[in-house]
Amino acid sequence: MYKYDEYDHAMVDARVAEFSDQVRRRLAGEITEDQFKPLRLMNGLYLQLHAYMLRVAVPYGTLDSRQMRMLAHIARKYDRDYGHFTTRQNIQYNWIKLEDAPAILEDLASVEMHAIQTSGNCIRNISSDQWAGAAADEITDPRPWAELLRQWSSFHPEFSYLPRKFKIAVIAADEDRAAMRLHDIGIQIVEKDGQHGAAFYVGGGMGRTPMIAPLIKDFVPLDDMLSYAEACLRVYNRYGRRDNIYKARIKILIHELGADEYRRQVEEEFKHVKSLGIDPPKAEFDRIAAQFAPPPLDASAPDAIDRSDPDFAVWVDQNVAAHKAPGHAIVNISLKPIGGIPGDASSAQIDLMADLAEKYSHDELRVTHAQNIVLPHVRKADLYAVWQALDAAGLATPNLDLISDIIACPGLDYCSLANARSIPVAQKIATRFSDLGRQKELGELKLKISGCINACGHHHAGHIGILGVDRKGTENYQLSLGGSGAEDVSLGTITGPGFDEDGVVDAIERVTDKYLAERTEGERFVDTFRRVGMAPFKEAIYG
Amino acid sequence: MVEHIHSDGEEPAVTLDAFLSQSNATAVRLEPDEDARALIPHLDRLALIEVAFPKFRDGRGYSSARILREAGYAGELRAQGDVLVDQIAYMKRCGFDTFAPEKALNPADVEAALARWPEHYQGAADGAVPIWKLRHG
Ligand code: HEM
Numbered sequence: 001m002y003k004y005d006e007y008d009h010a011m012v013d014a015r016v017a018e019f020s021d022q023v024r025r026r027l028a029g030e031i032t033e034d035q036f037k038p039l040r041l042m043n044g045l046y047l048q049l050h051a052y053m054l055r056v057a058v059p060y061g062t063l064d065s066r067q068m069r070m071l072a073h074i075a076r077k078y079d080r081d082y083g084h085f086t087t088r089q090n091i092q093y094n095w096i097k098l099e100d101a102p103a104i105l106e107d108l109a110s111v112e113m114h115a116i117q118t119s120g121n122c123i124r125n126i127s128s129d130q131w132a133g134a135a136a137d138e139i140t141d142p143r144p145w146a147e148l149l150r151q152w153s154s155f156h157p158e159f160s161y162l163p164r165k166f167k168i169a170v171i172a173a174d175e176d177r178a179a180m181r182l183h184d185i186g187i188q189i190v191e192k193d194g195q196h197g198a199a200f201y202v203g204g205g206m207g208r209t210p211m212i213a214p215l216i217k218d219f220v221p222l223d224d225m226l227s228y229a230e231a232c233l234r235v236y237n238r239y240g241r242r243d244n245i246y247k248a249r250i251k252i253l254i255h256e257l258g259a260d261e262y263r264r265q266v267e268e269e270f271k272h273v274k275s276l277g278i279d280p281p282k283a284e285f286d287r288i289a290a291q292f293a294p295p296p297l298d299a300s301a302p303d304a305i306d307r308s309d310p311d312f313a314v315w316v317d318q319n320v321a322a323h324k325a326p327g328h329a330i331v332n333i334s335l336k337p338i339g340g341i342p343g344d345a346s347s348a349q350i351d352l353m354a355d356l357a358e359k360y361s362h363d364e365l366r367v368t369h370a371q372n373i374v375l376p377h378v379r380k381a382d383l384y385a386v387w388q389a390l391d392a393a394g395l396a397t398p399n400l401d402l403i404s405d406i407i408a409c410p411g412l413d414y415c416s417l418a419n420a421r422s423i424p425v426a427q428k429i430a431t432r433f434s435d436l437g438r439q440k441e442l443g444e445l446k447l448k449i450s451g452c453i454n455a456c457g458h459h460h461a462g463h464i465g466i467l468g469v470d471r472k473g474t475e476n477y478q479l480s481l482g483g484s485g486a487e488d489v490s491l492g493t494i495t496g497p498g499f500d501e502d503g504v505v506d507a508i509e510r511v512t513d514k515y516l517a518e519r520t521e522g523e524r525f526v527d528t529f530r531r532v533g534m535a536p537f538k539e540a541i542y543g
Numbered sequence: 544m545v546e547h548i549h550s551d552g553e554e555p556a557v558t559l560d561a562f563l564s565q566s567n568a569t570a571v572r573l574e575p576d577e578d579a580r581a582l583i584p585h586l587d588r589l590a591l592i593e594v595a596f597p598k599f600r601d602g603r604g605y606s607s608a609r610i611l612r613e614a615g616y617a618g619e620l621r622a623q624g625d626v627l628v629d630q631i632a633y634m635k636r637c638g639f640d641t642f643a644p645e646k647a648l649n650p651a652d653v654e655a656a657l658a659r660w661p662e663h664y665q666g667a668a669d670g671a672v673p674i675w676k677l678r679h680g
């Protein structure tokens with residue numbers, strides 16, 4: 001894991017001091033809310049319906065147990081004893097007092113954490129593959145590349161007042177576990193002539209106009225990566241639309257210019273930027289990469305798993321994934337208990353996951369964009385002990401990637417922009433499909449819910465997506481089918497007229513029944529949908 | 544050191560159009576939507592470029608400033624308009640050396656803001672040595 005050196009510490013400390021001063025000036029009335037807003041946003045502080053919400057950055061989703069315990073401490077001390085893990089691999093606290101924010105940031109800084117650039121029209125926290133460093137299918141660990149980008153983008157003087165927020169994801173496997181092409185810049189580390197380089201996909205995003213990022217450059221060598229990113233951003237900062245907030249994301253610029261014209265402008269800017277000497281030497285990459293060296297795994301760890309406890313075996317089959325090292329496995333902890341709030345964890349649960357990471361996973365945890373937690377490096381021989389501890393804490397729901405592993409935004413329960421509630425719908429769907437045999441029969445089915453068109457819950461990328469819309473003051477839900485945020489990326493199609501809260505649950509049941517009737521051997525829901533199209537599903541829903 | 548108020552009696556800055564079409568003016572004002580690169584052929588006869596920030600949220604002027612400095616402009620580069628204390632450290636890094644805020648800034652806050660950052664992660668237009676270079680010499 002990356003460890004701060006004196007420079008990183010000094011930068012975060014300076015930021016805490018700066019923000020404490022800004023809060024002081026705001027509380028003293030020296031700056032207006034309008035002037036304070038972008039400052040607090042760049043420090044992760046949102047004003048929600050009932051209170052401030054603080055969003056803490058978890059760079060590329062990686063944490064150690066000390067940091068995880070600090071997250072529990074903050075939930076306990078400053079919030080209501082729980083935190084909410086988000087689709088951007090961060091954690092949010094929903095009940096924060098402005099006066100407490102500087103103290104929280106100081107607590108975070110003591111464990112090398114912060115809330116920098118988790119919000120605002122700047123380059124946000126960089127996200128990555130939650131299995132980085134452990135996945136059997138990666139060509140290299142993407143996190144050193146992400147860390148280079150993190151440092152480059154932190155307090156970037158030119159790109160802190162962009163037209164709109166800017167999100168970057170970095171992966172290094174063909175299987176896309178980070179929704180890479182739905183980011184403003186999605187980077188895939190690829191290999192060419194024995195060298196690793198970055199493929200740049202630019203202009204993806206969700207929101208009201210979802211777009212899949214086109215490939216802008218198939219191979220940017222490591223030595224050029226920051227210059228290339230700088231060129232991509234400069235073209236956007238200069239020419240991205242600022243007349244209409246809904247058209248301000250880079251996806252709109254690229255859509256309006258066309259990918260070829262955008263690429264031409266970037267290449268021209270890149271030629272110039274490259275002459276400025278902003279790319280660090282290979283030695284800096286090597287310094288970072290050394291800190292992501294694989295943990296000292298037990299080379300003689302046995303490969304066999306004792307499956308005699310049937311409940312344990314069910315969990316292993318659903319929530320445990322292949323590790324690149326023999327005798328080891330990746331444990332996925334579901335934060336989606338049936339009827340619970342997707343992504344929420346209590347302080348006690350957060351502490352327990354920290355303990356398990358320390359004891360069984362080389363002190364590492366990950367947050368996933370599907371709002372779950374990962375223990376990346378567990379010996380297979382330890383899986384049973386891990387499972388028992390998780391089970392006792394209500395954290396062993398064996399539903400990874402099944403219909404009840406729902407992504408849901410905070411919706412009308414918290415969010416001032418919401419049209420409709422997301423959480424109760426997620427709870428009703430999970431409850432309707434609570435029978436595990438039925439869920440497994442349906443197989444991989446990614447269900448995603450957003451409470452409004454901003455699409456924080458990734459509904460466009462759901463195999464089944466639900467969008468809350470406001471119809472004459474009553475909550476109404478639109479259903480879409482066939483989206484995906486993975487390597488088979490696609491955007492969902494709306495089925496037709498919307499439903500009320502119970503109606504949408506009924507409609508999903510008709511959709512899944514139809515799938516079971518139509519599918520051929522080995523087809524996932526989304527495969528069947530792609531093969532047969534919308535018509536049979538529409539017929540099943542609306543008659 | 545950075546100057547916070549501009550002096551009286553200087554030549555008024557003309558618009559980019561006026562500058563390009565006539566003139567022997569030595570001071571020009573650049574609006575956010577104007578291309579800083581249009582000035583590149585003329586940099587050696589300019590003494591002042593004033594970059595307008597009608598709204599502090601509009602960050603195009605940061606790119607304009609860097610482009611001008613990267614092209615070798617060595618004269619006065621002024622940020623004018625909705626220039627707030629919380630933006631000036633970034634502005635300075637992008638190459639601005641004077642500020643003409645619409646609303647006067649508290650000098651103590653300005654000093655604190657400019658002294659805030661011990662080092663910088665990335666290279667920009669202020670000549671600061673980036674952290675990666677400090678690490679590797
Ligand atoms: C107070 C609560 C929140 C507010 C006001 C808010 C606001 C917004 C807005 C306005 C957008 C649309 C941006 C655009 O299209 O330009 C957006 C998109 C998004 N938000 Fe949120 N959000 C909130 C909470 C969350 C939470 C809790 C998460 C994570 C679980 C989240 C993750 C996202 C994601 C992934 C997107 C889509 C990104 C994209 O368009 O590429 N947001 N949010």
Ligand code: SF4
Nearest residue numbers: 409415418451452456
């Ligand atoms: S999708 Fe809409 S309702 Fe949900 S969190 Fe985002 S802004 Fe709020």
